[in-house]
Structure formats: structure tokens, C-alpha cells
Amino acid sequence: MNPDLAKIAALLSDPTRSAILLCLMDGTIHPSSELAYIAKVKPQTASFHLHKMLDADLVSVEKHGRHRYYKLKSSEVARVLEQLLHIAPKTAVNSLNEFREKSAIHLARTCYDHLAGYVGVQLTNALMQQGFLTKTDMNFDITAKGRIFLEELGIIEGNIRNSRRKFAPCCLDWTERQHHIAGALGNALLENLLEAGWFSRIPKTRALKVTPKGKLELKKRFSIQL
Amino acid sequence: MNPDLAKIAALLSDPTRSAILLCLMDGTIHPSSELAYIAKVKPQTASFHLHKMLDADLVSVEKHGRHRYYKLKSSEVARVLEQLLHIAPKTAVNSLNEFREKSAIHLARTCYDHLAGYVGVQLTNALMQQGFLTKTDMNFDITAKGRIFLEELGIIEGNIRNSRRKFAPCCLDWTERQHHIAGALGNALLENLLEAGWFSRIPKTRALKVTPKGKLELKKRFSIQL
DNA sequence: TTCATATTTCGATGAGGGTTGTATTATTTA
DNA sequence: TAAATAATACAACCCTCATCGAAATATGAA
Numbered sequence: 001m002n003p004d005l006a007k008i009a010a011l012l013s014d015p016t017r018s019a020i021l022l023c024l025m026d027g028t029i030h031p032s033s034e035l036a037y038i039a040k041v042k043p044q045t046a047s048f049h050l051h052k053m054l055d056a057d058l059v060s061v062e063k064h065g066r067h068r069y070y071k072l073k074s075s076e077v078a079r080v081l082e083q084l085l086h087i088a089p090k091t092a093v094n095s096l097n098e099f100r101e102k103s104a105i106h107l108a109r110t111c112y113d114h115l116a117g118y119v120g121v122q123l124t125n126a127l128m129q130q131g132f133l134t135k136t137d138m139n140f141d142i143t144a145k146g147r148i149f150l151e152e153l154g155i156i157e158g159n160i161r162n163s164r165r166k167f168a169p170c171c172l173d174w175t176e177r178q179h180h181i182a183g184a185l186g187n188a189l190l191e192n193l194l195e196a197g198w199f200s201r202i203p204k205t206r207a208l209k210v211t212p213k214g215k216l217e218l219k220k221r222f223s224i225q226l
Numbered sequence: 227m228n229p230d231l232a233k234i235a236a237l238l239s240d241p242t243r244s245a246i247l248l249c250l251m252d253g254t255i256h257p258s259s260e261l262a263y264i265a266k267v268k269p270q271t272a273s274f275h276l277h278k279m280l281d282a283d284l285v286s287v288e289k290h291g292r293h294r295y296y297k298l299k300s301s302e303v304a305r306v307l308e309q310l311l312h313i314a315p316k317t318a319v320n321s322l323n324e325f326r327e328k329s330a331i332h333l334a335r336t337c338y339d340h341l342a343g344y345v346g347v348q349l350t351n352a353l354m355q356q357g358f359l360t361k362t363d364m365n366f367d368i369t370a371k372g373r374i375f376l377e378e379l380g381i382i383e384g385n386i387r388n389s390r391r392k393f394a395p396c397c398l399d400w401t402e403r404q405h406h407i408a409g410a411l412g413n414a415l416l417e418n419l420l421e422a423g424w425f426s427r428i429p430k431t432r433a434l435k436v437t438p439k440g441k442l443e444l445k446k447r448f449s450i451q452l
Numbered sequence: 453t454t455c456a457t458a459t460t461t462c463g464a465t466g467a468g469g470g471t472t473g474t475a476t477t478a479t480t481t482a
Numbered sequence: 483t484a485a486a487t488a489a490t491a492c493a494a495c496c497c498t499c500a501t502c503g504a505a506a507t508a509t510g511a512a
Contacts, residue, residue, distance in 0.1 A: 004314040005307070006244040012235035014500075022231065033458065045501055047460055058313070066458045066509040080309045081231065087284075087302050088230040166390055240470075258489065271471055273490055292479040292488045 011056050012084070016041050017049045020070075021058070025078055026207055029062065029069035107226070108199060108208040114171070114186030115193070119210065119224070123189075124180045126222035133181075140168040140181055153192050160184045237282050238310065242267050243275045246296075247284070251304055252433055255288065255295035333452070334425060334434040340412030341419070342397070345436065345450070349415075350406045352448035359407075366394040366407055379418050386410045 012018055019039040024030060036046035050070055053059045060073045072078055108119040115123065124140075127133040132146030142150065147157055161167060163184045171182035181189065193199055198214030210218070210226060218224040238244055245265040250256060262272035276296055279285045286299045298304055334345040341349065350366075353359040358372030368376065373383055387393060389410045397408035407415065419425055424440030436444070436452060444450040 005248065005310055006239055006241040008310055008314045009235050009238035009244065013232055013237075013239040015232040016500075018232040018235065031458085032460095041500090042502055043459065044461085044503085048500080051460090068459070074313075076309075076313050080306075080313055083302075083306045083309045084231055084234055087300075087306055088234045164387075164390065164392060242470080259487095267470090268472060269489065270473085270491085274470080277490085294489065 008056065011053060011058060012081075014049065015039075016045065017053060020046065020049060020053075021072070021077070021081055024059065024070065024072045025081055029071045031067045031069055035070065108210055109206045110190065110201075110208060113190065114180070114182050115190045115199075115208070116171070116180055117208075119208075119218070119226075120180040122224045123218070123222060126224060127181075130222075135170070135179075139166070139170065140185070142168075142185070153189075153196070155185075155188050155192055160188050234282065237279060237284060238307075240275065241265075242271065243279060246272065246275060247279075247298070247303070247307055250285065250296065250298045251307055255297045257293045257295055261296060334436055335432045336416065336427075336434060339416065340397070340406070340408050341416045341425075341434070342406055343434075345434075345444070345452075346406040348450045349444070349448060352450060353407075356448075361396070361405075365392070365396065366411070368394075368411070379415075379422070381411075381414050381418055386414050 012021065016039045020035045023035060023038050032046055032050055033043055035050070036043045039046060039049075050059065050061075054061065057073050058077055059070050062069045062071075107117055108115065109117045114120070124133070127146070128135060130145075131143055132149050134141050134143060142157065150157065161184075165184040165187075167183055168181050168185035169183045170179040171186070180186070190199075193214070194201070196213075196217075197211055198217055199208040200211055201208060215226055218226065238247065242265045246261045249261060249264050258272055258276055259269055261276070262269045265272060265275075276285065276287075280287065283299050284303050285296050288295045288297075333343055334341065335343045340346070350359070353372070354361060356371075357369055358375050360367050360369060368383065376383065387410075391410040391413075393409055394407050394411035395409045396405040397412070406412070416425075419440070420427070422439075423437055424443055425434040426437055427434060441452055444452070
């Protein structure tokens with residue numbers, strides 16, 4: 001019926017190729033030798049697979065000297081991989097835990113324009129535990145106590161409510177399989193925490209670096225240990 | 227690294243299985259003999275593949291007499307298939323055109339809560355051609371002329387603007403590869419056109435039926451021929 | 453030029469998986 | 483009860499494709 005769906009899926013179906021793509025999901029560039037090492041195959045084999053994925057526009061290359069650096073061709077590819085992880089069987093938990101430790105992108109990253117990853121989920125949970133945030137259906141809302149807390153951070157509820165975006169919808173985290181805060185509030189939180197120096201952006205990546213100050217504050221205020 | 231991504235992709239990577247899944251994307255139930263016929267394989271083969279997909283929670287069965295009816299297990303599966311079609315090579319156009327004619331879901335369907343498919347895209351284009359709608363970046367906006375037109379349909383701009391959703395963002399259509407109207411305006415349009423009797427919902431499906439009245443109006447007002 | 457490193461090409465091997473024929477079970481019809 | 487239909491189970495065949503050794507190419511260093 002549509003042979004191309006099968007073709008593109010076949011490209012993702014090989015363990016070596018999926019390991020490579022998963023590694024490239026951090027948005028940064030990687031030399032082929034590193035990808036071979038991560039996928040636990042010989043360089044010839046990795047080269048073979050990278051060429052297949054080049055032809056299919058899944059990845060792209062940049063030559064620098066005798067190295068060739070590979071990266072994902074588009075954010076759409078990353079999105080497909082995320083979606084596939086959503087419906088992957090639950091037995092993934094163990095290997096996901098291993099994987100999580102290996103890559104910064106699982107610790108803290110941006111999801112569109114808000115905070116996601118382990119820190120994003122933990123912060124959401126902590127805000128609820130402390131009675132700053134409530135969850136109803138698929139949306140969060142802030143309490144009177146929460147309003148005061150946010151103002152300390154420099155976030156004025158009124159300003160956010162005035163924007164045309166949804167206030168604070170749930171967003172499902174693919175590594176954590178739990179919800180975190182999205183929408184206007186999620187964005188305001190991220191912007192303010194960046195400005196406050198808890199996190200810094202890692203260039204060309206959706207990954208965030210947790211600064212020493214951020215580590216301290218997260219532990220002190222929310223008992224989040226990294 | 228994460229073996230399950232490869233496993234789930236492997237399930238989608240077989241032409242027979244992808245043909246079956248694509249057929250099931252209309253949301254309705256199908257007996258296994260029909261799926262075998264569509265995938266152009268013997269019943270044994272289809273049965274073999276359906277079992278694999280059952281084990282992986284991609285599809286589910288209902289027994290009725292000596293028939294077994296299959297359907298997609300969840301909307302998440304449908305979403306993954308849509309995403310995969312996005313990054314499928316452009317050579318898909320021909321086969322997509324064939325496929326389009328075979329299934330009502332390509333003509334008109336709901337996408338979340340707004341109108342999509344061939345009709346959704348054509349209607350969006352017609353509204354722009356007639357100067358009712360303008361497109362800037364990733365959002366649509368209505369003109370003074372458009373405001374009057376919408377009021378005839380019973381849509382009051384003020385009511386929509388007050389909702390907290392985005393007004394009228396673009397949404398990419400996977401069968402048409404063009405944009406259609408989403409957001410608050412997209413929803414209002416769909417609701418009003420359903421009420422006006424241009425379309426009717428097909429139960430248990432995201433597909434929409436274009437009523438005789440709808441066919442007439444679409445041709446008269448927008449020169450959309452079905 | 454000579455050596456070392458990074459990557460690719462070619463060729464042989466072998467495993468995994470899709471297809472189908474035959475047989476079996478379950479259900480409906482006569 | 484017998485015959486017909488829907489679907490599944492088992493087994494043999496076949497074929498694609500990932501893998502890796504050996505060799506070739508390309509770049510950089512000494």
C-alpha cells in the first residue's frame with residue numbers, strides 16, 4: 001500500500017542504527033568512530049549503517065579533516081524517535097535507567113520552550129508536594145501559596161494569564177514517563193530559572209547544564225538530589 | 227543501548243504489517259481475511275503478523291462468531307504512524323495518491339478537534355484565496371472581510387479570542403503535506419460546520435462524512451470539487 | 453617520504469525472519 | 483450429523499541483510 005512507511009521503519013529497526021540515532025538525539029555532532037564504539041560494532045559496520053541513514057535523510061555529515069561528524073538531519077527525526085519510545089514496551093525501564101545515566105539530555109533539557117527531563121519532572125512533583133501546585137485532569141494550577149512563591153522568583157501570575165497560550169498544561173516526558181509543566185507557566189519558569197543562573201543552555205543542543213548554584217538551590221528548596 | 231526502540235520499529239518495518247496498520251488507521255475494525263486481502267498475502271501470513279502485533283500491544287481483537295475483528299490498540303499507535311509518514315521519502319507521493327482514494331479518512335477527518343484531510347487543506351487554501359484569511363509564519367489571522375464571513379457562519383471572533391488557546395496556528399497535514407487551520411478558530415469552524423450539517427461524524431473513527439449539503443456548499447462557496 | 457589514524461569499499465559468512473502448503477480447531481449453515 | 487467457512491498452528495523453504503576481516507583511500511604528523 002505505502003511501501004515507504006515500511007522502509008523508513010526498517011531503517012530504525014536495527015539495534016545498531018537505533019543505538020546510533022538515540023545517541024544523536026542530544027542534538028550534537030559525533031564522529032563515526034564514537035558512534036561505532038557506542039553501538040558496540042566495528043567501524044566498518046557503523047559506516048555501513050551511517051550511509052544507509054544518509055541516503056534516507058535521517059542524518060547528515062560534516063567533514064572536518066579526516067573526521068566525519070554526524071548529526072540528526074532534522075528535528076522531525078528526533079520527534080519520531082521520541083514518539084516511538086512512548087509506545088515501546090514497559091520492559092524498557094531497566095535499559096532506560098542505564099541510558100539515562102549516560103547522557104546529559106536525560107537529566108535536564110528543554111521541551112519546546114519549557115523544562116523537561118529528570119529535573120523537569122522532579123521539580124513539578126516537588127511543587128505539588130509543597131502545595132504550590134495542583135493538578136486537575138490534564139492541567140496544572142497554582143495555589144495562593146504558590147502565587148507567593150512564584151512572585152519571589154519574579155513570576156507574576158497576571159502577566160502569564162494575559163498571554164494567549166494555555167496556562168499550564170501537562171506534558172508527558174518520554175524518559176521519565178511522568179508529567180511536567182508546559183505552557184505559559186512552564187515557559188516562564190524556565191526563563192526565570194535560566195536568568196537566576198540555575199541552568200545554562202548547552203549550545204546546539206536541547207540539553208541544559210545544571211549549574212553549581214542550581215544544584216544547591218534544587219537541593220535546598222526542593223530536596224532534589226542530582 | 228535501548229533495544230526496545232529497535233523492537234518496536236522492527237514490527238513496523240515489514241511491508242505486510244505496515245499495510246495492515248495503515249489500513250487500520252481509519253480507526254474502524256477489520257476482519258483478518260480483509261487485512262490479508264489488502265496486504266496481498268495469504269490468510270496464514272496475515273494471522274502470523276497480527277499475532278506479533280497483538281503481543282506488542284499495537285493492535286487488539288474482538289471475537290464475534292467465527293470472525294476476529296482487529297483494530298489499533300491506541301491512538302498513540304496512530305500518532306506514531308502519522309509521524310513516520312512525515313519523514314518518509316518524497317517518492318511516496320504516487321502511492322499516497324492511490325491510497326488516498328481508497329479510504330474516507332483521507333478525504334475529511336478530525337485532527338484533535340479541528341478539520342483535516344483533503345477538505346481541511348482545501349478549505350484553508352480557499353479562505354486565503356478569497357481574502358478571508360492571511361498566513362504569517364506559523365499562524366493564520368482573519369481579515370475584516372473574513373470576520374464578516376465567519377459571523378454569517380455564526381462564529382464571533384471575540385468569543386474565540388477570549389479562550390486561552392492559540393487563535394489559529396498552522397497544523398501540518400500528513401496526507402496532503404500542506405497546512406490547515408488548528409487552534410481555537412479551527413475548532414470553532416469544525417463545530418459550526420458540523421452543526422450546519424456539512425459534515426457528520428463516522429462513529430468510532432476520526433473520519434468525517436461529507437453530507438450532500440456539504441458537497442453543495444463546498445462547491446458553491448469555495449469551488450471545492452470532491 | 454614514511455608512519456599513524458580515520459573512514460570507506462569489497463567480499464564471504466551466517467543468522468533471523470517472512471512466505472506458503474498442509475493440517476487442525478472453531479463456528480455457522482443445511 | 484455433515485459440509486462449508488474463518489482463522490490459526492506447524493514446518494520447510496528461501497532470501498535479505500547485518501557483521502567483520504582484509505584491503506584501499508584520505509588526511510595529518512614526524
